[in-house]
Amino acid sequence: MKPYIYITRKLPEEAIAPLRQKYEVKMWEHDDVPVPKEILLAEVKKADALLTMVSDTIDEKVLNEADNLKIVANCAVGYDNIDLPAAAKNGVAICNTPDVLTDTTADLTFALLMAVSRRVVEAAEYTKKGQWKSWSPFLLAGQDIHHKTLGIVGMGKIGEAVAKRAAGFEMNLLYHNRTRKPEIEQKLGTVYCTFEDLIKKADFVVCLAPLTEETKNMFTLEVFQKMKRSAIFINASRGPVVNEQGLYQALVTGEITGAGLDVFEKEPIDADHPLLGLLNVVALPHIGSASVETRTAMMNLAIANIEAVLDGKNPLTLVNKDWTSCTNSK
């Protein structure tokens, strides 16, 4: 019997064609709705491999249901949607898609920063709505980006790629990270700071830290109150690192000037969420890595990881490093 692969979202046929030659492959046939939990539970029972999305919760209940599962290939660099201890207990390899999305995500992060500081979305709407009656000196005037101070919280690969872009704008670069990155400090002139220092000094605070127990709820009202009143906050990592009520308060009371958000506590965000009513917020639907080229590369990497594991080889981008094909009891 051919190994069985379940894919939790409709992907282009040409992307999965290589899998179809060797394996039995089934996909959730919808592009715009996640697979319901009961279907996922039924599919994982039969599956040798799952190809999942960031919007799927692969928790203990799902992993315990699996009888043959060897790999979960998550089509994202983040893997906070997967219960790693439960995967370890069940001998399942967890893979992600690092590197291939670094530049694309950094581009979007920088685009958000530019959009908020130069009021691009607000200005575009103003023009399209026919509100532009006359040129005037301070019409939709925003803030400069060049020569300002950028503070990056979470100096991983995407953080470094954002710092590279910022260097082109001759920005001063601060960063905070669990571990110092001397090679990036040397290469890009980034300066390591405590979190407290960074939030006080930066004109732009960009969060790129992964969601962990330590980073959950890291940006509270108290944190925003310590930022400059002119500060702009950008979040392109995960929603739960921010206390959204605190952010809303900070934005309406002028504690900070604006925010650019690609991620939210609950996704998709409700259309009537208070943050969406603010002119000084640019909100995007979690599209950090969403270029056609990069999403294709992410799918290909996820597929390559599945093929490797099902062929008894080491996957290319394993998250749970203690996993080996021989410790897999399934």
Ligand code: DGY
């Ligand atoms: C990731 O890769 O973690 C993104 O958030 C989803 O594209």
